[in-house]
Amino acid sequence: MKKIAALTAFATIFAFGSASAQQVAVKVGVLTDMSSLYADVTGPGSFLAARMAAADFMKDHPDVKVEVLSGDHQNKADVGSQIANQWYDVGGVDMIIDVPNSGVALAIAEVTRQKNKVFIGSGPASSDLTGPKCSPNTVHWTYDTWMLANGTGKAIVKTGGDTWFFLTSDYAFGHALERDTSAVVEANGGKVLGKVRHPLNTNDFSSFLLQAQSSKAKVIGLANAGGDTINSIKQAAEFGIVKGGQNLAGLLVFASDINALGLPTAQGLIFTETWYWDLNDASRAWTKRWHAERNATGKVPTMNMAGVYAGTLHYLKAVAALKSDADGRAVVAQMKKMPTDDPLFGKGEIRADGRKLHPAYLFEVKKPEESKYPGDFYKVRATIPANEAFRPLKDGGCPLVSG
């Protein structure tokens, strides 16, 4: 009895996919966080973005059949690599995209290299993906920690914010952001007046904010993420920090976080992103379609979703050029060879280490009275050109380039 039940369970898991390769049939797997922390910055919105890319591409290339799957890695590296293995081995998936959560992304990059498929990271932050852990099968699209630190640090110092105090989440990610940003601030003539490290998932930031306030620094850098960032911004508003003349700089902030805070609380916050829905006509048109299909009130598309769209599109173009998706390494080489061009990020390129290059923007959150329509969140304070936005090739320590 037990055995029968178990066998049926088996049959059901592995009746997963029987792909048939006719002309050119491509399967794209969106591996993302559908249910927890990153579900709003990626999740269902990313899946939709990939489907939109597939639809757009098939309009121009009726001979290529694109299918898009989604999977939820639940922020577990083992679940993620398990899904990736199954997708590659029996599901007929050729490319995995998105993968928020650096820990899972690093695991997926490894699986993808072993199976010689393609991995396009849009969700993960770790700049190691194109640094020491770079791979000929990986493209890192939207953003990374180096770019966040550099973009925010440099642009703010240049616009006058030359004294800093850091609120740092006390683990590797926060430390890295703080270290990189401090280096940039100091290199550009700014000064770091102090820092305080708070544990992950802290509810009450008032003690830390008081320290930041009494440091008299012009800029308070938030080297944290998610709920911690939201809590610190909310309570900074309560203590009147922005009104008192200090500026908050978020080192990892997404449009969905601003949505969660509301403008009255978030106003004046400065941070870097590589895409914003209201940036230009093409982005606005895309967002309109996204909204129509997403059909969820109160959601905004994030740069990660834009990255999924653009990444999928460019991958499909490379496959069409090669007329084959069999050899992942060859497809990535082709992706690097072809310049990128899409409605969301414009023209750009993918560097030898797998880094996608595009401009980044320093945004400031508008005051409520400046916001004219729903989702009108940001004004652009500075544009960082593509060749300055990301870490120089030689500094990354990627074995593909140095070796």
Added chain:
Amino acid sequence: MFEIFGIPSQALFGQLLIGLINGSFYALLSLGLAVIFGMLNIINFSHGAQYMMGAFAAYLLLAHTGLNYWFALVLAPLVVGAFGIAVERLLLRWIYRLDHLYGLLLTFGLALIIEGVTRNYYGSAGLPYAMPEALRGGQNLGFMFLPNYRAWVIVASLTVCLATWFVIERTRLGAYLRAATENPTLVNAFGINVPMMITLTYGFGVALAAFAGVMAAPIYNVSPQMGSELIIVVFAVVVIGGMGSILGAILTGFGLGVIEGLTKVFFPEASNTVIFVIMAIVLLVRPAGLFGRRV
């Protein structure tokens, strides 16, 4: 200005006050747990989820009906309390005769359901909730800037905590409650509807959690996961205090808030583990908890 252990005294007083605010939340939540445990013998794992429901109820009331913070402060606990009553009637009452651990497992499952459903409908990033107009701004106390809202949190939660203590320890209704905890059959024989009392007690405990949730909405991130981390800390608070005494739960809550606040000054990296460390020490020295009877 003088210094204590190298920390300016004004920072120290500031932190003490801020610690009390943290403590307000611990006190409200551990009080709710203690009330429920006293009557139902169940440790309510969904307490954190119900605290989150309170905050969400406040958001929904504002977004859909335009009812502001002050209405929410009354309505959200009522709505969530009613939900609690439904939970007790439909689920919990089937397991009173079983080992207490089943209560823990059942409410844990319930917490997962509540959190999962909320996340599916409202996402994980959280929802905005603006500070009520009347409580914006703050006072300069000389040694620190105290936002008005913080002062209000301390006052409100102290009031609610003490009122609860008063009702349970000093009124006739409270006497019935305590008697029913000791010997339900006997109290039932006196013509008092004990099952009804149990139901209402659970509803009340849940309402306390929701009340804390509304208080948290303007200052903490209103997100589906806001309760799940907090509840583990509150469990530690409850272990330290022991659940035998209402006043004990309140005092421990405020006290640990202060200690946590001070840790943020002297050793910020440890501020989220300090309560667990204190728990370990208390278990070594006084296994029954500070105010607890040996169970």
Added chain:
Amino acid sequence: MHKLAEPTMRRETRLADRSEAIAFVVMLVFVAAAPFFAYPLFLMQVLCFALFACAFNLLIGYVGLLSFGHALYFGWASYVSAHAAKVWGLTPELAILAGTVAAAVLGLLAGSLAIRRQGIYFAMITLALAQMMFFFALQVKFTGGEDGIQAVPRGRLFGLIDLADTMTMYVVVVAIFLAGFLFIHRVIHSPFGEVLKAIRENEARAISLGYKTDRYKLVAFVLSATLVGVAGATKAIVLQLASLTDVNWPMSGEVVLMTLVGGLGTIFGPVVGAFVILTMQYKLAPVGEWVLVIQGVIFVACVLLFRRGIVGEIAARLRIRL
């Protein structure tokens, strides 16, 4: 009062003995045949979690202690084992041993605190201690924070046998699982195990019979933590990574769920439970939004309607012991 995990059969009849033996053979056949039908990597993971759940069950099913913090031993064992294999370059068996020892030490420390209180307090204390060690894991350097420890080499068993080959690895995992499983079976049926069951049924009486129940409970706790450590350490080698997931509180909840679904206090229950829950997680990966809700519903349903779990239910229907 209704106790957790009623013993399904009190008298040890020959039929009962045989039913266990038959079930064991069925399990062996299943384990031997499975890699030809299913993904070996998935199966190895199931086996690691099955051992995890069995070790957890030793505590809840046979001593009546609900630990809500078993992720601590699982996660830390996998960190230590991954670190030992990757940074110290130890052979896999030594790496697993290192992880196991770490779990045993942690089990001794946490256990001696936790057994000072009973029932739900015990559950809350274990949960709190595990949460403390989660924060610690997050902050110390060697765990790699959010990235975890990646690309752990599987290495050569005893310096000889290359484990990079999936089938070889599978055989090793099966051997480890069976050793752990049989060890637990042996413990349960030993005089020591009888005392544990006596404590579960009525601790006061066990004390009055002259047993130092605290010591028995502590030994059971450390044994459980140690075996959980074996499972966690092995998992790190198999999957070649150790991450925060394994040390965080939802993992503690998951192992409770596996054991509850399979059947508390049954020998085979946790194995079946681990298989069912993991299968469900992968099955549900495409509709991930609802995983949490479904797990919650299963918890509630099990507690209200289905307290014996799958195996316990089968055993009760067939009047056998499993």
